Amino acid sequence: MTDTEDQDTINVSVDVLIIGGGIAGLWALARLQQAGYKTVLLESKALGAGQTRYAQGIIHGGTKYALTGKLTASSEAVADMPSRWRACYEGNGELDLTRAELLSDAHYLWSTTSLTSRISGFFASKVMRARSSELDKKSLPAIFQNKDFKGQFYRLDEPVFNTLSVIRALAEPQLKSILPVNSLSIKPEGQRLTVASQSGESYCFTYSKVIFMAGQGNEELLQRFHLAEPLMQRRPLKMVVMRDKNLNDMIYAHCLGASVNPRLTITSHRDKQGNIVWYMGGQLAEEGVAKSDSELVQAAQKELANLIPWLELKDAEWGVLDIDRAEIRKQGTTRPDSFSVAQNQHVITAWPTKMALSPVLADTVVAMLEDEGVTKSTDASLPEWQVAEFAGFPWDESICWDRGKIS
Numbered sequence: 001m002t003d004t005e006d007q008d009t010i011n012v013s014v015d016v017l018i019i020g021g022g023i024a025g026l027w028a029l030a031r032l033q034q035a036g037y038k039t040v041l042l043e044s045k046a047l048g049a050g051q052t053r054y055a056q057g058i059i060h061g062g063t064k065y066a067l068t069g070k071l072t073a074s075s076e077a078v079a080d081m082p083s084r085w086r087a088c089y090e091g092n093g094e095l096d097l098t099r100a101e102l103l104s105d106a107h108y109l110w111s112t113t114s115l116t117s118r119i120s121g122f123f124a125s126k127v128m129r130a131r132s133s134e135l136d137k138k139s140l141p142a143i144f145q146n147k148d149f150k151g152q153f154y155r156l157d158e159p160v161f162n163t164l165s166v167i168r169a170l171a172e173p174q175l176k177s178i179l180p181v182n183s184l185s186i187k188p189e190g191q192r193l194t195v196a197s198q199s200g201e202s203y204c205f206t207y208s209k210v211i212f213m214a215g216q217g218n219e220e221l222l223q224r225f226h227l228a229e230p231l232m233q234r235r236p237l238k239m240v241v242m243r244d245k246n247l248n249d250m251i252y253a254h255c256l257g258a259s260v261n262p263r264l265t266i267t268s269h270r271d272k273q274g275n276i277v278w279y280m281g282g283q284l285a286e287e288g289v290a291k292s293d294s295e296l297v298q299a300a301q302k303e304l305a306n307l308i309p310w311l312e313l314k315d316a317e318w319g320v321l322d323i324d325r326a327e328i329r330k331q332g333t334t335r336p337d338s339f340s341v342a343q344n345q346h347v348i349t350a351w352p353t354k355m356a357l358s359p360v361l362a363d364t365v366v367a368m369l370e371d372e373g374v375t376k377s378t379d380a381s382l383p384e385w386q387v388a389e390f391a392g393f394p395w396d397e398s399i400c401w402d403r404g405k406i407s
């Protein structure tokens with residue numbers, strides 16, 4: 001039911017209000033609507049504008065957890081994620097991702113000769129054998145078919161998506177339920193929240209549950225709602241981007257190093273001009289936090305020269321992206337094993353930890369509401385409001401391409 005109480009504030013009654021239009025909020029919005037809950041999502045910047053547009057888009061199936069020795073019962077949930085995402089992409093899953101862009105059907109893992117025995121030992125595990133397969137030379141991605149490549153190469157059952165195309169595929173059918181807001185105007189009072197939209201109207205939402213899925217923004221929302229818990233942690237990364245108009249290869253691969261984290265993780269994307277952009281993370285980005293931009297770019301150049309010495313980069317441009325991962329706080333600021341969700345009366349606070357885990361996070365939220373018997377409105381009507389915008393990729397918008405220039 002919607003009505004206008006006075007000239008300034010439009011009252012809207014919903015079952016669930018989600019705050020945050022990243023992958024977690026949009027996946028949950030679609031699932032809650034599907035389950036029959038009248039749900040509105042509030043976004044303060046643009047859809048996908050938080051961590052999601054920085055994600056490499058790999059739908060992990062547990063390899064990363066296995067690499068770090070954390071293949072526990074809870075992270076076993078990750079094993080189903082590639083098939084769930086793939087089913088959505090193929091049009092027979094829980095949500096419709098047929099319009100999203102699949103960048104690669106698989107992610108790869110390679111080792112250099114010096115680490116061959118280590119990788120063999122690792123893959124001797126039964127669990128990993130089920131999720132990966134060693135490739136012979138002619139099945140390798142073109143760039144690794146070079147005569148000088150001597151390491152081992154595995155195919156992991158981990159699709160890679162264009163993250164912003166996923167955001168569009170999820171949001172476009174739901175745009176009428178998404179309100180662009182000014183985050184500073186959010187004022188909670190009991191189970192009501194007033195907020196100013198980006199076009200200046202004032203709305204007062206009455207809800208049964210509010211779900212914070214605002215990534216880093218959860219910290220400020222918790223304060224605004226006077227909630228002391230859950231606590232949030234930020235784990236910084238410094239990612240490296242490289243583009244070269246002569247680059248022809250798209251790589252989606254982790255290079256296994258001496259530590260449990262991948263030494264280097266490369267995914268490939270296209271910028272607005274159609275150039276291939278290599279996006280580099282892994283240990284390089286973890287250690288990059290302690291480096292200056294130019295030191296980090298030099299380290300990336302050295303890694304590529306060591307790992308893919310036959311790669312010719314004639315006109316490469318380099319950039320650095322600083323981004324924090326926002327997660328529930330863990331002792332020692334270690335990575336949580338899985339997604340996290342905490343309830344405090346009418347407020348649910350959630351972080352997916354990995355975009356791959358958004359489906360299982362949404363399952364959990366729907367189950368919480370069902371268990372609690374949150375009622376489902378029969379009146380689905382909403383006022384018409386301004387349509388939310390979509391974020392762009394950082395390499396098209398917020399990057400200075402010569403930030404890592406060596407002076």
Ligand SMILES: Cc1cc2nc3c(=O)[nH]c(=O)nc-3n(C[C@H](O)[C@H](O)[C@H](O)COP(=O)(O)OP(=O)(O)OC[C@H]3O[C@@H](n4cnc5c(N)ncnc54)[C@H](O)[C@@H]3O)c2cc1C
Pocket residue numbers: 019020021022023024025042043044045046047048049050051052053054055056057058059060181183186213214215216217218221237239281323324325350351352353354355356357
């Ligand atoms: C460099 C990097 C690479 C990654 N690669 C991968 C990967 O390959 N695979 C993988 O599974 N995961 C990956 N991740 C993790 C993944 O990006 C995150 O787990 C996921 O994107 C978090 O999504 P989210 O929706 O919770 O948060 P976000 O994407 O941060 O979205 C939160 C949204 O809330 C909005 N917001 C904030 N405050 C407010 C407010 N007060 N009111 C309204 N809106 C608000 C923000 O504008 C934003 O749009 C990566 C992360 C990083 C940093």
